[in-house]
Every structure is written in structure tokens, then in C-alpha cells.
Amino acid sequence: MTNNIVQIANISPENLETLINKRFEYHFEELKKALNNQNANDDLMSREQVLDLLQIDASTLWHWQKKGKIPVYKFSNKCYYKRSEIMNCLTPLKK
Known part of the structure; x- marks a missing residue:
């Protein structure tokens, strides 16, 4: 756990923002796929x-x-x- 904190502390704010945005984009795309599959079944x-x-x-x-x-x-x-x-x-x- 402390190893993860050290890694976060060494990341610049811009890089942290980029990592967070990529993660949200990934989850958003997965949600869109799931909704499209559900809509296709309806x-x-x-x-x-x-x-x-x-x-x-x-x-x-x-x-x-x-x-x-x-x-x-x-x-x-x-x-x-x-x-x-x-x-x-x-x-x-x-x-």
C-alpha cells in the first residue's frame, strides 16, 4: 500500500489527470457497450x-x-x- 502512495506522490498533476481520464473513458465505453447490447435486446x-x-x-x-x-x-x-x-x-x- 505504501508503495502505491509513493508512486502517486511521484506523478505530476497532469499525468495523474491523464491517468484518471483514461480510466473513466474506459469505464464509460464499457457502460456504453453494455447499454447498446441491452437496447439491441429490446x-x-x-x-x-x-x-x-x-x-x-x-x-x-x-x-x-x-x-x-x-x-x-x-x-x-x-x-x-x-x-x-x-x-x-x-x-x-x-x-
């Missing part, structure tokens, strides 16, 4: 896209909606689904 999907993704029939999707297994959003008589919610509905098989 894309709205059409009914046809969900049918293609899950490889199911339209009647199966309709039944799952009615049972509340898959949340659906309607806008001007069209159904939309959030990709993240579809993925959360999937459950892993237990062996």
Missing part, C-alpha cells in the same frame, strides 16, 4: 419475426399470448414483441 419484433425466431406456428404463438406466456404489445391492430422478453420466456431444459 428491439420490437413483428409477429412473423417471432414465428421465424421460435420456429412455431401462428396458432401456437396465439395460445401462448392468451395464456400470458409471451407478452404482446399492440399498435394499430398489429402485434409487436420485445426481443428481450421473448428471450426471457425461454427456459433451459433440466437434465
